[in-house]
Amino acid sequence: MTRNEIKNVILEIIEDIDEEADFDSLEADKPLRDQLDLDSMDFLDIVMELRKRYKLQIPEEEYPELSTLNSCVNYLEPKLKDF
Amino acid sequence: MIELRYMQPSPAGVCTFDETKYRRKRENKRGTRAGCIGVYCANEALIDAGIDFSGYDRARTGVYIGLTEHGTVETENEVYNISQYGYNIDYWTHHHNPRTVLNNPAGEITMNLGITGPHYSVGAACAAGNAALIQGVQMFRLGEVDLAMCGGISECVGSFGIFASFRAQGALAEHHDPARASRPFDAARNGIVISEGGCVFILERLDRALARGAKIYGEITGYAMNSDARDFVLPYGERQAQCMELALRRAGLAPGQVTIINTHATGTRQGDVEECRAIRQVFGESVPPWINNTKSNIGHAMGAAGVLELAGNLPSFVDNMVHPTINLDQPDPECALAGLVVDAPKQLDRVDVILNNSFGMVGINSVVIVERYAHDRRQAS
Numbered sequence: 497m498t499r500n501e502i503k504n505v506i507l508e509i510i511e512d513i514d515e516e517a518d519f520d521s522l523e524a525d526k527p528l529r530d531q532l533d534l535d536s537m538d539f540l541d542i543v544m545e546l547r548k549r550y551k552l553q554i555p556e557e558e559y560p561e562l563s564t565l566n567s568c569v570n571y572l573e574p575k576l577k578d579f
Numbered sequence: 580m581i582e583l584r585y586m587q588p589s590p591a592g593v594c595t596f597d598e599t600k601y602r603r604k605r606e607n608k609r610g611t612r613a614g615c616i617g618v619y620c621a622n623e624a625l626i627d628a629g630i631d632f633s634g635y636d637r638a639r640t641g642v643y644i645g646l647t648e649h650g651t652v653e654t655e656n657e658v659y660n661i662s663q664y665g666y667n668i669d670y671w672t673h674h675h676n677p678r679t680v681l682n683n684p685a686g687e688i689t690m691n692l693g694i695t696g697p698h699y700s701v702g703a704a705c706a707a708g709n710a711a712l713i714q715g716v717q718m719f720r721l722g723e724v725d726l727a728m729c730g731g732i733s734e735c736v737g738s739f740g741i742f743a744s745f746r747a748q749g750a751l752a753e754h755h756d757p758a759r760a761s762r763p764f765d766a767a768r769n770g771i772v773i774s775e776g777g778c779v780f781i782l783e784r785l786d787r788a789l790a791r792g793a794k795i796y797g798e799i800t801g802y803a804m805n806s807d808a809r810d811f812v813l814p815y816g817e818r819q820a821q822c823m824e825l826a827l828r829r830a831g832l833a834p835g836q837v838t839i840i841n842t843h844a845t846g847t848r849q850g851d852v853e854e855c856r857a858i859r860q861v862f863g864e865s866v867p868p869w870i871n872n873t874k875s876n877i878g879h880a881m882g883a884a885g886v887l888e889l890a891g892n893l894p895s896f897v898d899n900m901v902h903p904t905i906n907l908d909q910p911d912p913e914c915a916l917a918g919l920v921v922d923a924p925k926q927l928d929r930v931d932v933i934l935n936n937s938f939g940m941v942g943i944n945s946v947v948i949v950e951r952y953a954h955d956r957r958q959a960s
Binding site: 540 | 664
């Protein structure tokens, strides 16, 4: 998966959680939770969806890697390179 | 007809409503079907009652929701979900517990409306709707709340297990025409038609209701609950009769003063017979009371049954008509009560008292008596 494809996957998962999520003014280096109406349960939904789609097991201590859109892409790029 | 996982199509009552009228799709996704139904009903009830919380404190408002069960739908779905992943519990959802705690539907209502008073569910099998109304009245008597949102909710049509269990018990209705499947008192009845649904009533004290010029649908003047203490599933007319008698006594009414008995009868052989026996014991064969059954029209809405069926009868205080029991082609002789209103509505001169029966599994009985609010009657007494 390319970095752009990974980014789109993340946005798609968020959109599935909240179809009214506004991505227009989303800044890729700022925490997603500060910009979108997401809470800890939504965040766990993202983790679960990645597990279901790609069999990715993300350890809890690595959850902070998923805080911004860019950090998500950086973290997931090596893990999703074969998809 | 509804098709559920593992099941042949079954007759069922499924409700449709504007699910995003009072909360967003994402909240519906996160919450439960019961919560979704509850939020809709609660908002509609407040609007109908004309309550915007300018005259009532949200901290002095109680939300009491009757449920037959809760969490069955979510649990079945999650077990199915992990079955798709080799039963690996890493795929079990973190939403399971907040969705399945028993207070969930009542809690979803408080979150939606910002109500900070007490909320909980009342688990009373299919007597739960009545039990929630009774809870509200009792909380008024204790001075715990000033406003009570009392009702019942059923999301049962989402659970194959509930259908399968009634089927295993020989109590799931079958009929080629689903609209004819729910037939309490009929000789050809063969079980229950399960329905989803919800109903929330706004309860307030009479003086407060009068002071704000509220539209008063009726006044709860009597109630009773008791237990069979006998059997897991089989009802017991003797105890049902005692429950009705206690409610009448508390209301200060003689049996002959009841205008309508709304029966609980679900279309099972013994259940219908036991209730008719109880009614004969308390009321004899004299008419009134007139007798009807709302389940013949809407199926059995489980935890919502008591309140939905009461809602189906309260308009009788306005038009003085008794809604009929339908699908009663050939009455079971043991259920042929003299006052049964069959097929067509019965026009009366005046409807003053409705007695609402709701009974449930493991031997729980509830009776609520609602009277037309009559200023003159109050003054006379």
